[in-house]
Amino acid sequence: MCVALPGLVISTEQGQLTGQGLEGFYRAGRRVLSRLQVRVAGREPLAVGARMVGADRARFVGTLRASADGGPDPDVVVERMRHADGTERITLRSAAVRTLRVPVEVALGTDLAELGSVASGRAGPELPASVHDSGLRWSGAAGHVAVTADPPPTDALASAGLLRWELELPPGGSRSVELRVRPDGAGPIRVVGREVTSPLASARAVGDDPRVQALLRTCVEDLQVLLLRDPGNPADMHLAAGAPWRCGLAPAEALVAARMTLPLGTRLAAGTLRTLARTQLMGPGPQSGLIPGPRRDAGPHLPPGCTGTEATLLFPVLLAEARRWGLAEQEVQELLPTAERCLRWLRAAVGNGTYLPDPHPGGPLRCETQAHAHRAALLGADLLDVHGRPGSSGLRQWAEELRTAFHEDFWVEDRGGGRPAAARAPDGRLVSPLGAAAAHLLDTGLLGSGEAAPGLLDRVRTEQLARLLGSPAMDSGWGLRSLGAKEVAYNPFGHRSGAVRVQETAVAVAGLAAAGFEKEAGSLLEGVLAAAETFGYRLPEMYAGEQRTEGSAPLPHPAACRPAATAAAAGVLLLATLAGIRPDAPAGTVTLRPVRSAPLGAIGLTGLRIAGAPFSVRVSRLGLAMVEEATDGLRLGA
Secondary structure (H helix, E strand, O other): OEEEOOEEEEOOOOOOEEOOOOOEEEEOOEEEEOEEEEEEOOEOOEEEEEEEEEOOEEEEEEEEOOOOOOOOOOOEEEEEEEEOOOEEEEEEEEOOOOOEEEEEEEEEEOOOOEHHHHHOOOOOOOOOEEEEOOEEEEEEOOEEEEEEEEOOOOEEEHHHOEEEEEEEEOOOOEEEEEEEEEEOOOOOOOOHHHOOOOOOOOOEEEEOOOHHHHHHHHHHHHHHHOEEEEOOEEEEEEEOOEOOOEOOOOHHHHHHHHHHOHHHOOHHHHHHHHHHHOOOOOOOOOOOOOOOOOEEOOOOOOOOEEHHHHHHHHHHHHHHHHHHHOOOHHHHHHHHHHHHHHHHHHHHHHOOOOOOOOOOOOOOEEHHHHHHHHHHHHHHHHHHHHOOOOOHHHHHHHHHHHHHHHHHHOEEOOOOOOEEOOEEOOOOOEEOOOEHHHHHHHOOOEOOOOOEOOOOOOHHHHHHHHHHHOOOOOEOOOOEEOEOOOOOOOOOOOOOOOOEEHHHHHHHHHHHHHOOOHHHHHHHHHHHHHHHHHOOOOOOOEEOOOOOOOOOOOOEOOOOOOOEHHHHHHHHHHHHHHHOEEEEHHHOEEEEOOOOOOOOOOEEEEEEEEOOEEEEEEEOOOOOEEEEEOOOOOEEOO
């Protein structure tokens, strides 16, 4: 799968696009070309290689024997460079001892079907073609699309969707044909991440473990191709949730990914925040201040939750943390009213009670929702204090009340030391299965002092949670299971009931490391790195939570997006966690709290950004961190 949103192309390793399954070129969720089959000298080249050249490009190589007296060896190599922007370059290279004249045929077809229809088998028949300019054109209810060729074909047969060339290949020579597929009136796709104005720094990693370099490079590439511009405000950029299924804006996932990628700069955070600020509900009523989002399935033990609740609670958190990483004060001031409305919505949604229901009102009291709300209250209160805005004392008082009540109401006692409840049902019943959502209890955020905010668990219960997350029931060896292997309804392929979700594993690693539980953090980190290696470092959003054994490999989830914004961003967070970077750009300081056990040996991160300037750090094999590059005026904190 090659991605350059709004374009993507899905192929098999054979290289030929036959129109079967999901194969084809897509633009803005519509298949603009379903079939692209190449024949040389009347035969299909024998596929011998296929690999990703980048997140948006793939290379396919085939061979064939075109001369009658060449023996058993192939003498023509057919290389196809396929790009998600809607281009394919076909190059023939000859190793024959004499000049070859070879006919080349390209069979084309399309159904102009939407991706959802293609996936569900309702694409419909191919549309009839007509000869157009230097190629073919198709028309249907969904619009018009054309394929042009350079050089122009010597013959075009519309009834068969066929373009033909007679190419002359001298000994050792080569000839190329380039095809471009475009909807009528559409220009070439300009990938936001390829532009000079990309909001993400091209950071690099080096270290004793060679996997860190490949992981960070691939994650940054995947993030770049998932970048989208707000149509009404092109200067504002955000991340699509993932390809191929979720190529649009998903508020909660966009905020999560922007927060995880703050080490690559604050411009993505600013663009995401401004884009979502324009969607915030205004006016009177209980939803005033909410950033809307769709419902999300929560697995077999809980009803669907509201991603709008999560997005609304994430907004002030991201703004507060982006400010620490160097978001300009003018931009903070511009976004502060939206954050205030988010915090007022939180207080109104809680009302006279203590907990935040999700979905509101009348829904269950979810463990992770209380963690999100507690963090938003504390970091939001800090943000209000810094800017002299009212409301901070009320937020802190409620956060303390929530912490006290949570200690009493959200703990399931058992012989093993207990566990946090996944939720409290509206009737007060505790939902006890242990899942990865509990990792959000460790994600407390940083206060203005640079210290971690107090969480909902005390030290004893934090230690117990760390032990549970590091147990074989939760740590699959490939990462953190979304539901413990011993729980009722566990399914290794269940996206909320047993599969490994990369985002939650990264949250757990960062939280465990910050709390001092480095053994458990290191085990989960190693598992994700091992999985990333088998996936060519392009992490899917989730994969099967089957136990890792000698010689095994993680199994892909059939519905997972790959690339996915949160998975790619999680790779950035995982590596940044090793250095423990805690910036306070307004105060001109940065504190380093590296993982002392150095689970991957020495590691160096270059090309990061603090206050818009390059920042590089190195962690030795002894777990000692040293700043190697920083902007003038940035001093090392205690």
